[in-house]
Ligand SMILES: NC(=O)c1ccc[n+]([C@@H]2O[C@H](COP(=O)([O-])OP(=O)(O)OC[C@H]3O[C@@H](n4cnc5c(N)ncnc54)[C@H](O)[C@@H]3O)[C@@H](O)[C@H]2O)c1
């Protein structure tokens with residue numbers, strides 16, 4: 017069945033065409049759906065594409081039982097309940113780069129318009145037929161100080177352009193280092209230190225709980241009298257009532273606003289104020305930006321629905337596409353090892369809440385976050401009812417107090433190898449299944465459980481060790497793992513029982529350290545082992561810790 021994508025806001029036609037070019041996708045454009053209509057429609061879709069108009073609330077995400085990805089054609093994801101999406105395992109992707117220049121240019125246009133009263137003068141001449149050359153005395157920007165709050169993509173481009181106009185730029189961004197600021201010719205300062213210095217302020221941070229009402233009455237009071245404020249980021253960053261009061265008192269000379277706390281703003285007194293320049297959220301509205309974000313988001317939504325890595329995941333670790341492609345076989349390996357580890361380690365009914373993953377060989381020096389994420393998926397999926405994926409695995413792990421500690425062993429070259437082993441104490445009452453079944457794995461004499469794997473030249477996962485006993489399992493499917501006494505007759509007895517029960521053995525591996533002692537047996541099976549047969553295997557005296565799993 018083809019995956020269905022709903023495009024719910026106006027998207028450049030090239031983006032829709034890009035999605036329609038995918039044979040696996042069926043695309044529908046239905047803009048202007050209200051809350052109720054969206055909640056009603058969404059259960060039929062696997063993907064949703066929006067801009068800033070559609071509100072993707074927890075209610076929408078809950079109703080979207082098939083939903084796997086939400087694509088935001090732009091930067092800000094404040095119209096998407098990312099937390100709810102993460103809990104539901106829905107990937108959120110955005111297109112953060114396509115409209116940077118458009119937003120930066122709009123910011124400069126707004127700053128110049130406010131400094132020179134351009135919209136007011138235009139209206140006076142064109143609408144009121146006045147030739148008034150006294151009322152619209154402006155201020156020069158050359159030599160003035162611009163305070164930039166948020167020195168990310170757009171803030172940086174604004175800073176560059178302001179410098180080209182001869183402005184001195186002071187920036188506040190607690191997450192940017194002095195080197196980056198130095199490259200841009202910008203001086204980093206605390207926000208309080210910029211208030212008394214800046215002749216104009218421009219905001220370029222996301223809207224978060226920390227940044228909501230970043231500028232309010234107190235901030236305006238500390239600014240230079242006659243300051244200009246530009247906001248082309250998000251309405252909620254400014255307390256609009258406080259801004260109105262500051263405009264009325266003349267503390268703020270002019271405000272240039274592209275964004276509002278409520279959009280569209282219903283009868284806002286700010287819009288009536290003669291010193292306000294306003295545009296209806298046009299920062300990203302250039303042909304070039306809309307083309308770029310539409311193509312960027314279409315590409316990512318298509319990739320996500322095909323199960324391919326994406327570059328701009330908001331709620332999952334993202335990697336550059338080339339690196340993601342290189343890591344893909346190891347992502348599959350990590351998930352398989354996780355599943356096998358859960359089966360093997362919980363053979364006696366316990367779940368190990370502390371796990372250590374050791375990365376060695378060529379992957380030790382890579383960004384291993386996607387691998388650890390895939391490991392979490394593998395560890396959790398066998399014991400949870402709900403679907404686990406790379407998006408919700410970290411949340412589910414936290415909820416269940418499962419901790420994975422990453423260890424990197426020096427990169428000695430050679431193929432990458434991943435070992436998953438139990439860390440900390442033997443499982444107790446904190447385990448996923450509680451304390452009742454939490455006895456340590458019975459009969460194990462080789463220390464805490466561990467499994468190791470690598471990938472071959474074709475990218476296939478290979479199981480190379482179980483509890484440190486070397487094996488080599490390259491084909492995937494049903495497997496039986498067990499400890500056995502290394503003595504004549506044991507393997508034969510297992511083979512006979514399985515044969516009599518109609519279970520065909522595809523391959524057998526035995527890993528042992530010394531003849532005559534304990535060994536680990538791995539059997540590849542063409543079909544699953546029926547429960548009664550598994551029970552009889554567990555009754556064999558020479559066999560213990562029998563686990564049926566998949567590789
Ligand atoms: N008007 C429009 O049409 C339009 C278009 C594009 C983007 N935007 C908005 O512009 C804003 C910036 O977008 P961007 O692409 O530059 O984002 P970005 O992520 O590249 O940059 C945001 C910067 O804000 C900084 N920041 C975060 N919290 C901060 C805080 N508490 N104080 C100071 N700095 C903080 C971050 O460190 C980062 O450098 C976003 O709100 C985005 O939604 C608006």
Ligand SMILES: O=C(O)CC[C@@H](O)C(=O)O
Pocket residue numbers: 067068089090091092093115297299300301
């Ligand atoms: O979709 C738009 O036009 C606005 C986009 C902008 O607000 C963004 O955050 O990218």
